[in-house]
Amino acid sequence: MRLTFLGGTETVTGSKYLLESGKHRLLVDCGLFQGVKSLRRRNWESLSATLGGLDAIVLTHAHLDHSGYLPLLHRQGYRGPIHCSAATAALCGILLPDAGYLQEEEARLANRLGYSRHHPAEPLFTRADAMNCLERFKPLATGKTHRIGPFEVRLTPVGHLLGACAVRVTCDGHTVTFSGDVGRPDDPLMAPPEVLEPTDDLVVESTYGDRRHPDEDPQQALAAVVDDVARAGGVLLIPAFAVGRAQALLHLLHELRRTKAIPALPIYVDSPMATRATAVFQAYPETHRLDAAQTRALGEIATFVEGPEESMALAGKVGPMIILSASGMATGGRVLHHLKVFARETCNTLLFTGFQAPGTRGDAIVNGADAVKIHGHMVPIRAKVRQLHCLSAHADHVQMTDWLGRMSKPPTRVFVTHGETHARAAMAAHIEESLGWPVLRPAEGDRYRLPDD
Numbered sequence: 150m151r152l153t154f155l156g157g158t159e160t161v162t163g164s165k166y167l168l169e170s171g172k173h174r175l176l177v178d179c180g181l182f183q184g185v186k187s188l189r190r191r192n193w194e195s196l197s198a199t200l201g202g203l204d205a206i207v208l209t210h211a212h213l214d215h216s217g218y219l220p221l222l223h224r225q226g227y228r229g230p231i232h233c234s235a236a237t238a239a240l241c242g243i244l245l246p247d248a249g250y251l252q253e254e255e256a257r258l259a260n261r262l263g264y265s266r267h268h269p270a271e272p273l274f275t276r277a278d279a280m281n282c283l284e285r286f287k288p289l290a291t292g293k294t295h296r297i298g299p300f301e302v303r304l305t306p307v308g309h310l311l312g313a314c315a316v317r318v319t320c321d322g323h324t325v326t327f328s329g330d331v332g333r334p335d336d337p338l339m340a341p342p343e344v345l346e347p348t349d350d351l352v353v354e355s356t357y358g359d360r361r362h363p364d365e366d367p368q369q370a371l372a373a374v375v376d377d378v379a380r381a382g383g384v385l386l387i388p389a390f391a392v393g394r395a396q397a398l399l400h401l402l403h404e405l406r407r408t409k410a411i412p413a414l415p416i417y418v419d420s421p422m423a424t425r426a427t428a429v430f431q432a433y434p435e436t437h438r439l440d441a442a443q444t445r446a447l448g449e450i451a452t453f454v455e456g457p458e459e460s461m462a463l464a465g466k467v468g469p470m471i472i473l474s475a476s477g478m479a480t481g482g483r484v485l486h487h488l489k490v491f492a493r494e495t496c497n498t499l500l501f502t503g504f505q506a507p508g509t510r511g512d513a514i515v516n517g518a519d520a521v522k523i524h525g526h527m528v529p530i531r532a533k534v535r536q537l538h539c540l541s542a543h544a545d546h547v548q549m550t551d552w553l554g555r556m557s558k559p560p561t562r563v564f565v566t567h568g569e570t571h572a573r574a575a576m577a578a579h580i581e582e583s584l585g586w587p588v589l590r591p592a593e594g595d596r597y598r599l600p601d602d
């Protein structure tokens with residue numbers, strides 16, 4: 150077998166790993182490059198030459214940096230199956246069409262305002278492209294071995310996001326396992342990652358290779374913020390990622406309310422995608438750690454806002470109340486309308502709950518900007534600004550080495566991928582030091598023989 154790294158090596162985006170045996174070819178993950186322009190530009194390169202003749206694609210999970218290139222590959226002619234867990238397929242059914250729609254919107258806006266170098270500006274892919282590729286999805290049961298040509302494939306849940314799994318591939322008597330993104334053992338929503346079965350080679354992520362999560366109880370931290378807002382009679386506006394983070398927040402708010410740790414303020418979820426993702430959480434109860442009552446509560450604790458009129462009407466309501474709205478870094482979506490209204494008042498609080506990428510409005514606000522530009526106008530930030538750092542969906546380096554160390558047999562080699570340069574180097578060093586396993590840091594385009602002989 151041969152393994153080629155086609156993305157997700159020195160960056161956390163664009164994961165694509167190609168396995169070949171004779172004339173058979175299997176692609177593990179099919180992610181978009183995201184972030185800075187030089188990376189995003191790479192999504193426009195056709196991979197039809199590199200990835201021609203694929204037998205199948207297997208996804209670790211639904212995040213776009215692992216699945217978002219699928220509509221493009223479909224447009225380039227790929228018609229084979231796309232395998233993943235059932236929950237991953239369901240989430241891709243939400244995330245990919247939404248990504249296509251946003252690309253079309255951006256192209257429309259660029260054409261209207263004339264800010265693109267390209268005339269006309271084209272979307273990277275469309276909602277229709279995404280819908281077409283969804284027809285190729287063939288979910289696989291987790292914890293069972295499936296045969297795809299000469300490859301035996303097994304999916305093992307690893308927390309992180311609903312449906313996220315490590316992918317174990319055996320071929321020619323050799324096994325390689327791709328961790329995908331690995332969750333943390335103390336995630337409020339997702340079960341801890343299952344221990345991996347023995348494998349010859351292991352490809353492991355390193356997003357948090359150089360970080361430890363703060364020792365902060367997310368429930369207590371959230372309760373303090375909600376209490377503050379209730380006392381001030383203000384609005385708590387939470388820009389939240391619609392898939393995963395929004396459900397984690399709903400769950401924490403439900404637990405706080407159930408134990409009477411916070412007053413029963415009205416809660417609004419103003420994100421159609423968060424509403425649909427919440428329904429997927431309810432449809433796959435076996436893939437997360439909530440019991441039946443807690444799962445039901447996700448849908449009952451909040452008012453799910455539907456149309457734009459209802460969304461606009463929230464601006465006229467008086468606090469105290471809580472509004473959860475996407476996007477999580479305030480780069481787009483309905484949360485922008487709410488920021489325009491609620492960021493101006495000192496009695497309100499803006500609560501950011503995830504990593505804020507440099508250059509985003511969220512990053513500017515958490516770093517103390519007096520004002521941010523929204524829809525062409527400067528909006529003053531007079532509301533209190535808070536950030537919860539304890540809701541990350543990735544294992545930190547200690548959690549990662551603890552989890553790896555529980556494998557019954559060490560792998561022969563570990564390829565550390567999916568991390569910014571510093572994080573990846575740090576994770577590699579932690580694995581070498583605490584587990585004593587041989588570690589490699591592949592560069593993009595690198596090709597390895599499995600086994601190495």
Ligand SMILES: [Zn+2]
Pocket residue numbers: 210212309310330
């Ligand atoms: Zn992920």
